[in-house]
Amino acid sequence: MKVYNFAPGPATLPEEVKLEAQRDFVNYNNSGMSVTEMSHRSKVYEEIHNEAQSLLAELMGISDDYKILLLQGGASMQFGAVPLNLLSKGKADYIVTGNFASKAAKEAQKYGDIAVVASSKDKNHTYIPDVDSVAFREGTDYVHLTSNNTVYGTRYIKYPKTEAPLVSDMSSMILSEVIDVNKFGLIYAGAQKNIGPAGLTIVIVRKDLMGKAMPVCPTMLRYDIHAENNCLYNTPPAFAVYMAMLNFRWLKKLGGVAEIQKVNEYKASLLYDFIDNSGFYKNPVQKEFRSLMNVPFTTPSEELDAKFVSEATKNGLISLKGHRSVGGMRASIYNAMPVEGVKALIEFMKKFAVENK
Amino acid sequence: MKVYNFAPGPATLPEEVKLEAQRDFVNYNNSGMSVTEMSHRSKVYEEIHNEAQSLLAELMGISDDYKILLLQGGASMQFGAVPLNLLSKGKADYIVTGNFASKAAKEAQKYGDIAVVASSKDKNHTYIPDVDSVAFREGTDYVHLTSNNTVYGTRYIKYPKTEAPLVSDMSSMILSEVIDVNKFGLIYAGAQKNIGPAGLTIVIVRKDLMGKAMPVCPTMLRYDIHAENNCLYNTPPAFAVYMAMLNFRWLKKLGGVAEIQKVNEYKASLLYDFIDNSGFYKNPVQKEFRSLMNVPFTTPSEELDAKFVSEATKNGLISLKGHRSVGGMRASIYNAMPVEGVKALIEFMKKFAVENK
Numbered sequence: 114m115k116v117y118n119f120a121p122g123p124a125t126l127p128e129e130v131k132l133e134a135q136r137d138f139v140n141y142n143n144s145g146m147s148v149t150e151m152s153h154r155s156k157v158y159e160e161i162h163n164e165a166q167s168l169l170a171e172l173m174g175i176s177d178d179y180k181i182l183l184l185q186g187g188a189s190m191q192f193g194a195v196p197l198n199l200l201s202k203g204k205a206d207y208i209v210t211g212n213f214a215s216k217a218a219k220e221a222q223k224y225g226d227i228a229v230v231a232s233s234k235d236k237n238h239t240y241i242p243d244v245d246s247v248a249f250r251e252g253t254d255y256v257h258l259t260s261n262n263t264v265y266g267t268r269y270i271k272y273p274k275t276e277a278p279l280v281s282d283m284s285s286m287i288l289s290e291v292i293d294v295n296k297f298g299l300i301y302a303g304a305q306k307n308i309g310p311a312g313l314t315i316v317i318v319r320k321d322l323m324g325k326a327m328p329v330c331p332t333m334l335r336y337d338i339h340a341e342n343n344c345l346y347n348t349p350p351a352f353a354v355y356m357a358m359l360n361f362r363w364l365k366k367l368g369g370v371a372e373i374q375k376v377n378e379y380k381a382s383l384l385y386d387f388i389d390n391s392g393f394y395k396n397p398v399q400k401e402f403r404s405l406m407n408v409p410f411t412t413p414s415e416e417l418d419a420k421f422v423s424e425a426t427k428n429g430l431i432s433l434k435g436h437r438s439v440g441g442m443r444a445s446i447y448n449a450m451p452v453e454g455v456k457a458l459i460e461f462m463k464k465f466a467v468e469n470k
Numbered sequence: 471m472k473v474y475n476f477a478p479g480p481a482t483l484p485e486e487v488k489l490e491a492q493r494d495f496v497n498y499n500n501s502g503m504s505v506t507e508m509s510h511r512s513k514v515y516e517e518i519h520n521e522a523q524s525l526l527a528e529l530m531g532i533s534d535d536y537k538i539l540l541l542q543g544g545a546s547m548q549f550g551a552v553p554l555n556l557l558s559k560g561k562a563d564y565i566v567t568g569n570f571a572s573k574a575a576k577e578a579q580k581y582g583d584i585a586v587v588a589s590s591k592d593k594n595h596t597y598i599p600d601v602d603s604v605a606f607r608e609g610t611d612y613v614h615l616t617s618n619n620t621v622y623g624t625r626y627i628k629y630p631k632t633e634a635p636l637v638s639d640m641s642s643m644i645l646s647e648v649i650d651v652n653k654f655g656l657i658y659a660g661a662q663k664n665i666g667p668a669g670l671t672i673v674i675v676r677k678d679l680m681g682k683a684m685p686v687c688p689t690m691l692r693y694d695i696h697a698e699n700n701c702l703y704n705t706p707p708a709f710a711v712y713m714a715m716l717n718f719r720w721l722k723k724l725g726g727v728a729e730i731q732k733v734n735e736y737k738a739s740l741l742y743d744f745i746d747n748s749g750f751y752k753n754p755v756q757k758e759f760r761s762l763m764n765v766p767f768t769t770p771s772e773e774l775d776a777k778f779v780s781e782a783t784k785n786g787l788i789s790l791k792g793h794r795s796v797g798g799m800r801a802s803i804y805n806a807m808p809v810e811g812v813k814a815l816i817e818f819m820k821k822f823a824v825e826n827k
Contacts, residue, residue: 116502120509123708131496131504138492145473145786147488149667149713152477152789185542185669186690189704193688220689305705310506312542312669312707329686331550332577333543347546348662350669350707351480356506429502432509 117454120432121263121407121445122285122306125454130359141355148355153348161355162344168361172370173287175294175317180340182316183354188213188284190334191301191314192220195257195280197330199299199322200225204253206277211238211262212438213282221257224327230256237439238265240399244273253277255298261286263306264436266409266443267402272296278322285406287315288364289448290374298322304353306406307448309360313353364448373448374405380446380455381405387459393466411441417469418442424465430458474811477789478620478764478802479642479663482811487716498712505712510705518712519701525718529727530644532651532674537697539673540711545570545641547691548658548671549577552614552637554687556656556679557582561610563634568595568619569795570639578614581684587613594796595622597756601630610634612655618643620663621793623766623800624759629653635679642763644672645721646805647731655679661710663763664805666717670710721805730805731762737803737812738762744816750823768798774826775799781822787815 118125141148144157151158166181175181184190195217196205203225207218209232221227230249231242249256256275261268263285272279278298287302294300299322304313316336323337332338338346367373385403388394394410396403412418418441422434425442435441446455475482498505501514508515523538532538541547552574553562560582564575566589578584587606588599606613613632618625620642629636635655644659651657656679661670673693680694689695695703724730742760745751751767753760769775775798779791782799792798803812 114502118503118507118509120507120512123507123509123705126504126507131506134506135492135495138495139488145471145788146475147483149488149491150475150477150480150483152475152480153668155477155789185544185547185707187542187704190542190688190690193690197688223686223688303705310707310709311510311705312710328580331547331554331580331688331691333547333550334688347544348480348660348668350542350667350710352667352709353669353707432512 114429116429116431117450117457118431119444119446119450119458121436121443122303123311124306124445124447125449126309126356127360127363127449130356130363133359134356149352151351153345153351158351161351161358162349165354165358165361168358168365169315172361172364173292173294173317179294179317179319180323180336182318182336182339183344183349184314184316184339185312185350187311187314188282188301188303189216191282191316192217194334194336195255195299195301196221196224196227197334198326198336199254199280200327201325202252202254204250206230206249206253206256208232208242208247208256208258209234210241210259210265210267212264212436213284214259214262217257217259217282233267237397238262238267239397241267241269241402244269244271247273249273249275249277251276255280257281261404261406263407263445264439266396266398266404266407268404268406270401278319286404288370288373289377289406291370304357306445309356310353312350313357376452377405377446377448380450380452381408383455383459384408384444384446387462391462391466393470394462406447407443407445409435409439409441409443412469415440420469421465425461428461430461471786473786473788474807474814475788476801476803476807476815478793478800479660480668481663481802481804482806483666483713484717484720484806487713487720490716491713506709508708510702510708515708518708518715519706522711522715522718525715525722526672529718529721530649530651530674536651536674536676537680537693539675539693539696540701540706541671541673541696542669542707544668544671545639545658545660546573548639548673549574551691551693552612552656552658553578553581554691555683555693556611556637557684558682559609559611561607563587563606563610563613565589565599565604565613565615566591567598567616567622567624569621569793570641571616571619574614574616574639590624594754595619595624596754598624598626598759601626601628604630606630606632606634608633612637614638618761618763620764620802621796623753623755623761623764625761625763627758635676643761645727645730646734646763648727661714663802666713667710669707670714733809734762734803734805737807737809738765740812740816741765741801741803744819748819748823750827751819763804764800764802766792766796766798766800769826772797777826778822782818785818787818
């Protein structure tokens with residue numbers, strides 16, 4: 114049975130990327146080796162490593178003012194690494210628009226004076242606060258936000274203008290829409306949504322922000338150390354970097370971020386339009402802030418939600434269960450989810466609504 | 471051309487493990503998905519995760535007094551995590567027998583009163599200090615050592631009896647010889663030598679040592695947090711865990727650690743005996759402390775060393791260049807290096823010696 118995987122991450126990868134990785138798994142580029150076993154100091158691996166970085170720079174339009182770091186630990190590790198590296202004055206502002214934004218703020222509180230300057234908690238994170246009316250504090254090291262909220266299905270459509278560098282967790286929307294990197298001091302993202310397998314974390318950091326880490330910052334979390342060593346200070350997660358490189362090539366061949374954004378907008382509009390007109394399913398998010406990547410929805414009852422998830426699974430539409438803090442369902446439709454997958458989901462939703470009205 | 475990969479890590483993986491991973495790469499266990507894209511909250515992944523842990527417990531004889539953690543960041547991340555988790559009294563002793571042991575001690579000095587109580591630096595780390603005559607301090611949180619020194623090719627043949635829990639970096643010898651885990655408070659190892667691809671780090675920690683982390687310890691480095699969440703606090707490096715699980719199955723099928731230890735002793739003895747009797751190659755390590763995993767050696771001159779590495783590469787014997795701090799060559803012959811690989815290396819060494827005497 115054809116399976117469409119709507120998991121929020123790790124998430125579906127492009128078919129041709131998987132097939133290429135499979136074909137070359139035991140003998141990459143006639144090296145006689147698998148990428149899983151080659152030295153990270155070898156020329157053959159170094160080419161993969163450097164191509165991953167340069168393709169990402171090209172796809173996102175990242176200038177030489179920034180370093181691209183290939184790290185480990187996921188966004189959750191960056192919740193600590195960001196304050197440990199950037200809190201030189203000891204003060205930062207956070208906007209809390211969901212689960213991970215809240216975790217990021219909580220972790221930062223261990224290291225300095227952290228203020229939550231705006232939050233969408235009052236309406237269960239179904240919107241993004243007006244960024245123009247936020248009272249940011251003076252003299253902060255940075256302002257932190259979460260561009261797309263995986264659990265609640267919201268996204269920023271506009272970014273605040275701040276004096277302090279803007280830091281964003283872009284885990285669940287990186288490469289899905291055009292972003293002006295120059296607006297940010299630092300961007301980070303776990304790879305397991307739009308980039309590749311779990312185990313790789315991307316950090317894009319403006320060079321002038323490095324070199325001010327707190328003395329208690331573990332060496333392995335220091336951006337400057339990784340930047341100076343081209344992320345070969347210790348052994349990188351080589352196979353995940355390789356898969357990311359293949360994904361970047363795939364995206365470039367498709368026409369890049371501007372092109373995939375159109376596809377993403379189309380996929381999302383198909384699903385949201387269907388939900389809004391169904392008279393059966395509901396999405397709770399304010400329309401203008403709806404995520405292109407994560408679409409939460411409910412049926413009229415919790416019993417039907419459970420039945421929906423169970424029957425969808427039997428039909429090859431998997432990992433649709435919503436996050437425990439929201440309930441219902443959530444369809445994650447990242448770059449690699451084909452239009453056919455979204456259409457198959459809608460067809461199933463139609464049938465289910467008719468049968469259970 | 472058949473390639474034998476003597477890299478110190480990432481290192482050669484068993485042929486049948488690679489072939490199985492390749493076969494199932496696009497459709498694991500009839501799930502319709504690759505392990506690189508499946509949710510870490512799915513049943514199919516959870517089975518992999520739990521089997522990896524239970525097989526490791528079985529192979530190493532790890533009792534219920536310990537937790538097995540599947541983490542990210544490599545041994546280098548543990549250089550910081552160990553003191554951040556264990557330094558509740560603020561004091562620890564380190565034995566420095568090489569490059570990584572020295573890095574571990576240096577990192578720990580950021581967090582407490584760290585003493586290097588023994589070192590082999592006086593003889594360029596060609597031996598292991600007598601563990602019975604070390605003056606360990608009183609009232610320390612732990613004693614740290616490095617069981618096998620990848621760069622210098624030495625290994626502990628006996629462990630000190632200490633009042634404080636013994637902590638060991640076993641990255642380059644884990645699963646290569648029988649170890650009594652009960653002698654240790656904590657064992658850690660990067661996966662990329664005897665376990666699987668880079669990107670996975672194993673920590674085996676005695677339960678009573680957890681829960682005393684320093685306030686500045688990042689949440690993601692806290693052993694208790696990972697233990698409480700069965701290492702699913704955030705997204706684990708799922709594909710590396712899967713490859714580790716396949717490696718553990720392979721080792722179990724071979725008869726386990728006691729059996730592979732015999733093979734490792736045989737492979738090492740072939741190589742050391744040849745070197746010692748060659749009248750051309752030299753290994754600088756005191757015989758009783760010679761590593762079973764990493765065999766450094768030199769020819770009579772640096773010019774010939776360079777020529778050796780270059781010609782060996784042309785003959786499919788790759789990554790033999792020694793670490794920059796030692797020079798010469800180094801053959802890493804981990805569990806997955808077949809006896810034939812060691813024999814092929816010796817044949818080449820014989821030929822090279824005759825041609826260059």
